[in-house]
Amino acid sequence: MRDEDLQTLSRPATPSGSPGRPATSPAAGPTWLGPVLVVGIVLAALNLRPAITSLGALFEEARTGLHMSGTVAGLITSVPALCFAVFGVTAPRLSRRFGPAAVVCAGMAAVAAGLLIRPFADGAAAFLAASALSLAGIALTNVLLPVIVKRWFPDRVGTMTGLYSMALAAGTSLAAATTVPLTSALGGDWRTGLLVWAVLAVAAVLPWLPVVAASRPEKAAAPAAVREDAGPSVVRSRTAWALACYFGLQATGAYVTMGWLPQIFRDAGVSASTAGVLLAVTMVMGVPLAFVIPGLAGRMRHQGPIAAVLGVFGLVGYLGLHLAPAAGAWAWALLLGVSNCAFPLVITMIGLRAKSPAGVVKLSAFAQSTGYLISIPGPLVIGTLYQHTGGWDLPLALMAGLLVPQIVLGVLAGRDRTIEDECGMRD
Structure with missing residues (x-):
């Protein structure tokens, strides 16, 4: 389904007195609304991962400073996916209301508040609570950004999804690469290094304030399909389940890559500093491709071929890590970076597999919440296999094996159909 087709399918109802103009299109509101929305979307996306990757960069210092036990430290590393799943479920109800x-x-205010509070926590419990507050805000925004794009930019789903996917990848890489240098430049205190990212989160709140004020009149006139939970549940849709499972498997691969790729290289004889650079290369690959892939997917009726190609890149990358992890390290890092761009693809498909903003919010919440639940055991299982076998042969074989159903599910999710058609939901 092409982007231009979506404009007709998902156009919100027109309020009386404004014939032919969509109530929720930026063109129908103040002239500043469109540009401010774009800025708000980009800033929100930039803030969807620094709360996680900045802590990862300083985790050892935070763990020591807060006297965390190994159990608590393990819990904190598992909290992001759990929060994304639990709080993401609430997004549709909150969006309707x-x-x-x-x-x-x-959500952005919650991210900012959590990041402001977290560095001043004097114990692990308070630190965990502040982190959960930020993660709750991220979870809501994760689910609703595709809805914002579908509702206000129905004729540019691929382009806008690419823009915020690129911003998300940039924020992830930026926090991972600069947190430690920033901490050193600001005196070396890990608390200051974490606090820096609250500034970016506060900035992300600002453009949404006038957007909320401008959207209040339209909310009162919004169609029932947007304001009410109409029609059967998305759990009856095979496409929704394919998207959810595809989301879960790609998230598993991404979390394993972020958590274990440097260790794989180090065990192969690569220096610690080079291993860190290789991980950065893998993550940076997502910045340009996160913009290109959604635009390409939005112009295709069937996105399955893209899912298959990304999966093949991952298979070659894991095979390379098995056969020659050090000799071809740069090539494997690049290949896995391309493979991990399944995330912007699945986000784009969420916007394409529903006709209306109401359908997108339900599908986005279901696919992301279910997907993040699926992804939780992945890094733990890989770590357990590594610990018990003493090597990477079995863990790499498992990750390569998971790419096979991921490809199949991506092909199924990419078919040109919508959840409304499958479930008999009202548009």
């Missing part, structure tokens, strides 16, 4: 823009604004 307050509007998606208001919920994203509140």
Whole structure:
């Protein structure tokens, strides 16, 4: 389904007195609304991962400073996916009641508040609670950004999804690469290094304030399909399940890569510093491709071929890590970086597999919440296999094996159909 087709399928109802103009299109509102929305979307996306990757860069210092036990430290590393799953489920109800823009604004405020509070925590419990607050805001925004794109930019789903996917990848890489140098430049205190990222989160709240104010009149006139939970549940849709499982498997691969790739290289004889650079290369690959892939996917009726190609890149990367991890390290890092771009693809498909903003919010919440639940055991299982076998042969074989159902599910999710058609939901 092409982007231009989506404009007709998902155009919101027109309020009386404004014939032919969509109520939720930026063109129908103030002239500043479109540009401010774009800025808000980009800033929100930039803040969807620094709360996680900045802590990863300083985790040893934070663990020592807060006297965390090994159990608590393990819990904190598992909290992001759990929060994304649990809080993401609440997004549709909150969106229906307050509007998606208001919920994203509140989500960004929660991210900022958590990042402001977290560095001043004097114990592991308070630190965990502040982290959970930020992660709750991220979870809501994760689910609702595709809805914002579908609702306000129905004729540019691929382009806008690419823009915020690129910003998300950039924020992830930026926090991972600069947190330690920033901490050193600011005196070496890990608390200061974490606090820096609250500034970016506060900035992300600002553009959403006028958007929320401008969207209040339209919310009152929004169609029933947007305001109400119409029609059967998405759990009856095979496409929804394919998207959820595809989301879960790609998230598993991404978390394993972020958590274990440097160790794989180090065990192969690569220096610690080079292993860190190789991980950065893998993550940076997502910045340009996160913009290119959604635009390409939005112009295709069937996105399955893209899912298959990304999966093949991952298979070659894992095979290379098995056969020659050190000799071909740069090539394997690049290949896995391309493979991990399944994330912007699945986010784009969420916007394409529903006709209306109401359908997108339900599908996004279901696919992301279910997918993140699926991804939780992955890094733990890989770590356990590594510990018990003393090597990477079995863990790499498992990761390569998981790419096979991921490819199959991506092909199924990429078919040109919608959840409304499958479930008999009202548009």
